Amino acid sequence: MTENKDKILEYWDFRSSDYHTEYAHCMDEEIDLWKSILSEILLTDKKVRAVEVGTGHGILAISLAAMGHDVTGVDLSECMLEKAAANAREKEANILLVQGDAEEIPLKDGEYDFVFSKYLLWTLPQPDKFLLLTY
Numbered sequence: 001m002t003e004n005k006d007k008i009l010e011y012w013d014f015r016s017s018d019y020h021t022e023y024a025h026c027m028d029e030e031i032d033l034w035k036s037i038l039s040e041i042l043l044t045d046k047k048v049r050a051v052e053v054g055t056g057h058g059i060l061a062i063s064l065a066a067m068g069h070d071v072t073g074v075d076l077s078e079c080m081l082e083k084a085a086a087n088a089r090e091k092e093a094n095i096l097l098v099q100g101d102a103e104e105i106p107l108k109d110g111e112y113d114f115v116f117s118k119y120l121l122w123t124l125p126q127p128d129k130f131l132l133l134t135y
């Protein structure tokens, strides 16, 4: 890992304890909102295999899993993934959580139907690498 990436990881590990906590009291409402947005984006009733990169506390991944889809959440920060796992347990959502770097993510052709992320690109030193890997 580069020195920059080490600093970025340190920052997100640190942020994991308070990230999004101001919305914890309305997690159900947030999940319902994301479910309705995601159903408009997906345009299919079939089960999709999806991966959310930079999942953080996992709210988006949990929302999609609650709709019956197969969802993997990837994040650079193990601390963030622990928060995502706790949220998934609380909401009884079955998501696979994997530590990984968006700029090196080993996505195989045909492995997923849907790759998505929210608030990730700005924190990547080389966002084009992630975009090319997911294209």
Ligand SMILES: C[S@@+](CC[C@H](N)C(=O)[O-])C[C@H]1O[C@@H](n2cnc3c(N)ncnc32)[C@H](O)[C@@H]1O
Pocket (backbone or CB within 6 Å): 008, 012, 013, 020, 053, 054, 055, 056, 057, 058, 074, 075, 076, 077, 080, 100, 101, 102, 103, 117, 118, 119, 120, 123, 124
């Ligand atoms: C602004 S937060 C967004 C979290 C979540 N997607 C959301 O919308 O609340 C950025 C997330 O990206 C993760 N992240 C940062 N660099 C990453 C990288 N190179 N690969 C994967 N995840 C990364 C951070 O650990 C953090 O969880």
